[in-house]
Amino acid sequence: MNTVQAIDYSLRSFVEESQHMARVMFGGLRATPHAWRFRRQVAIQISRLGTSAGWVLVLAGLFIGLVLAMEWGTKLEQFGAKLLMGRIVTIGVIREIGPVLAGIMVAARTGSMVAAELGSMKVTDQIDALRALGGDPMVHLVMPRQVASVMTLLPLTLFCDLMGVIGGWLIAISLLNTPSTFYWHSALDSLQFKDLAVGFIKPIFFGWIIASISAHYGLYTRGGAAGVGSSATRAVVAGTLTVLVADFILGKLILALWG
Amino acid sequence: MEAGDVSEMDLSYGSGSGEAEGKGKSELRTLLERDPSRAETVIEFRDVHLAFSREREVLAGVDLTVRRGETKIILGGSGEGKSTILRLALGLIQPTRGSIRLFGEEITTLDEAQLKPIRHRVGMVFQGGALFDSLTVAENVGFCPMENHGMTLEQAEPLIRRRLKYVGLSDAYDLMPSELSGGMAKRAAVARAMICSPEVLLFDEPTTGIDPIGVRRLLRLINRLRDDFEVTSVVVTHILKDARFIGDSLLVLRAGHIVFDGTFDELMATKDPFLRDFIAEQEGI
Ligand SMILES: Nc1ncnc2c1ncn2[C@@H]1O[C@H](COP(=O)(O)OP(=O)(O)OP(=O)(O)O)[C@@H](O)[C@H]1O
Numbered sequence: 001m002n003t004v005q006a007i008d009y010s011l012r013s014f015v016e017e018s019q020h021m022a023r024v025m026f027g028g029l030r031a032t033p034h035a036w037r038f039r040r041q042v043a044i045q046i047s048r049l050g051t052s053a054g055w056v057l058v059l060a061g062l063f064i065g066l067v068l069a070m071e072w073g074t075k076l077e078q079f080g081a082k083l084l085m086g087r088i089v090t091i092g093v094i095r096e097i098g099p100v101l102a103g104i105m106v107a108a109r110t111g112s113m114v115a116a117e118l119g120s121m122k123v124t125d126q127i128d129a130l131r132a133l134g135g136d137p138m139v140h141l142v143m144p145r146q147v148a149s150v151m152t153l154l155p156l157t158l159f160c161d162l163m164g165v166i167g168g169w170l171i172a173i174s175l176l177n178t179p180s181t182f183y184w185h186s187a188l189d190s191l192q193f194k195d196l197a198v199g200f201i202k203p204i205f206f207g208w209i210i211a212s213i214s215a216h217y218g219l220y221t222r223g224g225a226a227g228v229g230s231s232a233t234r235a236v237v238a239g240t241l242t243v244l245v246a247d248f249i250l251g252k253l254i255l256a257l258w259g
Numbered sequence: 260m261e262a263g264d265v266s267e268m269d270l271s272y273g274s275g276s277g278e279a280e281g282k283g284k285s286e287l288r289t290l291l292e293r294d295p296s297r298a299e300t301v302i303e304f305r306d307v308h309l310a311f312s313r314e315r316e317v318l319a320g321v322d323l324t325v326r327r328g329e330t331k332i333i334l335g336g337s338g339e340g341k342s343t344i345l346r347l348a349l350g351l352i353q354p355t356r357g358s359i360r361l362f363g364e365e366i367t368t369l370d371e372a373q374l375k376p377i378r379h380r381v382g383m384v385f386q387g388g389a390l391f392d393s394l395t396v397a398e399n400v401g402f403c404p405m406e407n408h409g410m411t412l413e414q415a416e417p418l419i420r421r422r423l424k425y426v427g428l429s430d431a432y433d434l435m436p437s438e439l440s441g442g443m444a445k446r447a448a449v450a451r452a453m454i455c456s457p458e459v460l461l462f463d464e465p466t467t468g469i470d471p472i473g474v475r476r477l478l479r480l481i482n483r484l485r486d487d488f489e490v491t492s493v494v495v496t497h498i499l500k501d502a503r504f505i506g507d508s509l510l511v512l513r514a515g516h517i518v519f520d521g522t523f524d525e526l527m528a529t530k531d532p533f534l535r536d537f538i539a540e541q542e543g544i
């Protein structure tokens with residue numbers, strides 16, 4: 001095989017894989033009207049995804065809040081502005097840190113789970129069997145996971161946000177001797193609708209994209225049991241990176257539209 | 260008489276139940292024996308090529324014809340592309356080039372939605388069974404009526420039980436696939452493939468992992484479906500004895516080509532050194 005052929009071949013496989021990815025993303029999305037019919041599968045997925053990330057996120061959110069408040073608090077104190085701390089912590093956590101942290105956690109745990117599950121179905125011919133029996137993998141497998149992923153990531157994010165803000169409050173009252181009411185006033189007064197909206201839109205988008213990426217790698221698995229392992233790894237890497245990139249793009253988009 | 264024969268009486272493949280009894284060989288069958296070329300073509304491959312990678316073509320120009328009511332055997336070594344042929348016949352994968360017709364319709368240009376009604380007329384038993392491991396045996400077997408005919412599990416239960424009994428798995432109704440042995444999973448897969456009474460059944464090594472009695476029952480089932488209901492079967496196997504018991508004609512696949520297409524007797528009489536070797540090896544086992 002010469003170089004031109006090799007480039008041609010890898011270009012083709014790249015295009016093919018991208019098409020598959022797009023089919024999974026939008027095929028699942030298009031199937032969401034069937035979500036009620038597949039409520040059992042959705043519920044099963046939610047219980048599996050939710051329980052696997054819950055506790056980790058509680059701790060992660062809390063510690064991020066602690067660290068953030070500690071770092072910012074001491075800096076702000078030098079300028080005599082430590083009363084702003086509630087505001088900075090809350091906005092930072094709700095707009096950025098909560099969604100990204102929860103997204104990455106879910107991408108890591110859910111991603112490997114979904115990719116491995118679908119991957120093993122793929123290598124044992126279950127995906128083909130489903131198609132042969134008149135089923136559609138996008139409807140039966142991808143859509144329930146996308147819906148479940150969004151439905152778990154949203155509350156997990158809010159939970160993570162809450163823990164972050166509580167972490168900040170702990171630092172404020174203990175290390176920085178700020179009265180509790182000052183912290184909460186500063187935190188809540190500054191919150192605008194658009195901050196909350198951003199905090200809501202991101203997890204919905206991340207949940208969808210994480211499930212789609214993981215399902216894509218799962219369904220694209222080749223080469224037996226070893227292939228399942230590498231699909232799971234790839235899903236985690238691609239999922240976490242995509243959360244960070246999508247966070248930037250979404251942030252930019254939202255800033256441009258809303259300020 | 261084996262114990263299995265009792266339950267075989269319960270088969271109702273089509274709509275009626277008892278009417279099939281004693282029907283024996285159909286008119287089509289008689290016609291087929293007299294002049295095979297007059298029966299309708301069900302599956303037709305013309306110059307089918309398939310490559311998964313640049314380096315190697317798995318299929319390099321395959322031509323084959325399966326007529327209604329016949330049982331076609333595909334023989335060939337491991338990795339020669341036998342399973343791939345069955346996948347192509349269902350449109351699960353697309354050939355690199357060539358034409359594939361199913362019930363007279365070119366399927367290589369159809370999308371999933373267009374393929375659905377055609378696939379509904381075909382049942383496939385995958386090599387490893389391919390049962391959905393998150394569903395119970397009953398939900399697996401009842402998948403077709405539930406997915407395609409809007410039945411609930413309760414509505415489909417009598418049919419599922421009948422099919423399970425037929426393959427000797429009456430007690431497996433509520434089990435999960437992980438609780439089945441390899442042979443049981445295979446039989447459940449057979450029940451799943453035939454529940455919607457398809458006109459064509461594709462079997463990928465249906466007898467491996469099944470005990471001798473189970474094998475004979477399954478082979479007799481394939482014969483009976485053909486004789487009584489004109490079901491067309493394509494059976495991938497590497498066991499010559501099984502092939503002789505059920506097959507009307509055989510294909511031997513080697514290095515991407517069909518190197519033999521004919522009856523069992525013709526295969527036995529062949530002078531081709533590769534085929535002689537192949538037969539000798541089979542008979543040695
Ligand atoms: N999805 C795939 N991607 C890449 N290569 C594949 C794929 N499916 C099959 N192959 C290759 O195609 C060839 C034929 O595979 P196939 O499964 O049809 O063989 P087979 O005749 O059924 O073998 P066996 O008797 O072992 O089941 C093999 O070399 C296999 O490696």
Ligand SMILES: [Mg+2]
Nearest residue numbers: 341342386463
């Ligand atoms: Mg095979």
